[in-house]
Amino acid sequence: MAPGGSTCKEVIVSHPTVADYDIKAENNNSLAKTSIGLAGKHGICSNNGVNELLECPVCRSLMYPPIHQCPNGHTLCSNCKNRVHNCCPTCRYDLGNIRCLALEKVAESLELPCKYQGLGCHDIFPYYSKLNHEQHCHYRPYNCPYAGSECSVTGDIPTLVAHLKNDHKVDMHNGCTFNHRYVKSDPNEVENATWMLTVFNCFGRQFCLHFEAFQLGMALVYMAFLRFMGDDNEAKKFSYSLEVGANGRKLTWQGVPRSIRDSHRKVRDSQDGLIIQRNLALYFSGGDRQELKLRITGRIWKEE
Structure with a gap:
């Protein structure tokens, strides 16, 4: 039985721990700094590796606090946590109420382009400001x-x-x-x-x-x-x-x-x-x- 919760289904898993996510995120942050060579006033510019970490595996949207995780370190957004009835979609363990604070901290240091960049918006935004901007972006369809x-x-x-x-x-x-x-x-x-x-x-x-x-x-x-x-x-x-x-x-x-x-x-x-x-x-x-x-x-x- 996984610590801190019951199982939704009996499985044997071997998945990254929370520490693994932290290390991977840190490596991706370093990679973003060296491969892109850009730094904003709020933090670093993200590359695809970090984006993948912050992508909810269920809805494929970027995650915003609270970011939830199961005891095995699998993350998902708060909206999808309710949709999957508190059962991890990756390993089927009970999600409980564990926050992935490490990933939330990584997100805080990122700057990302507007998703309407291809339509003409070339501004870069802190991760937690990006969503609000996109809801009012002049270039949105x-x-x-x-x-x-x-x-x-x-x-x-x-x-x-x-x-x-x-x-x-x-x-x-x-x-x-x-x-x-x-x-x-x-x-x-x-x-x-x-x-x-x-x-x-x-x-x-x-x-x-x-x-x-x-x-x-x-x-x-x-x-x-x-x-x-x-x-x-x-x-x-x-x-x-x-x-x-x-x-x-x-x-x-x-x-x-x-x-x-x-x-x-x-x-x-x-x-x-x-x-x-x-x-x-x-x-x-x-x-x-x-x-x-x-x-x-x-x-x-x-x-x-």
Whole structure:
């Protein structure tokens, strides 16, 4: 029986001890210094050997404290410790609550490049700052802004514009003003909502105009809003207006486009756009109120 815990499965193992990891990490640190020849103000730059030590064997992601280990020295991250039900995935011994403090100390001395280095980010970060940077890195890929279906495509803006045009068959328009007519034969249907997206090329940038039906509490509403294909700090340089109406009445909206860094659902649920109640939408549609016919006009301008 392994010290400090019961076994999940009877096995005979011969694996590195905690000391072995410490020695190997120290050797890799020395190798990183000599083979790369770089030292940062926070510590040494890592090479692949050290990266392998810090890679969780289950999820293959870099590990951050608390780093756990079994009595035989096998390590894994805290998220995966719960996933494997406290049983070491390598030797099947009970993991217990042992921290690998030596490996955590090694990680503290490292500096690593951003994982988006290939996309243009050339900064080096202390190991424990790297994850936070990557969550906000300007070079990280964007998610596809198309709504109404689950799309896992990511990429830079030119890639996504081509993807929207070729794969989602989205309408593309040049210009900063628009006049769109939305027609729906059954205005009571929400399950297959009016998912519509148009992309505008304006001021050399791209904007996504969304129009859809959804349930807001007990009421069916229609909503139009604009998203900017870029980061939030750039989106704030622009403004837009929307207008819908008929029979001498109109609704107007003016706002700032939201970055596609914010998900479509987040923008929609925040109600940051032009919202049209169903009864008013049908009034604007005219006729026998059995068909939705809305004309939405708008413009985009750049703030000085």
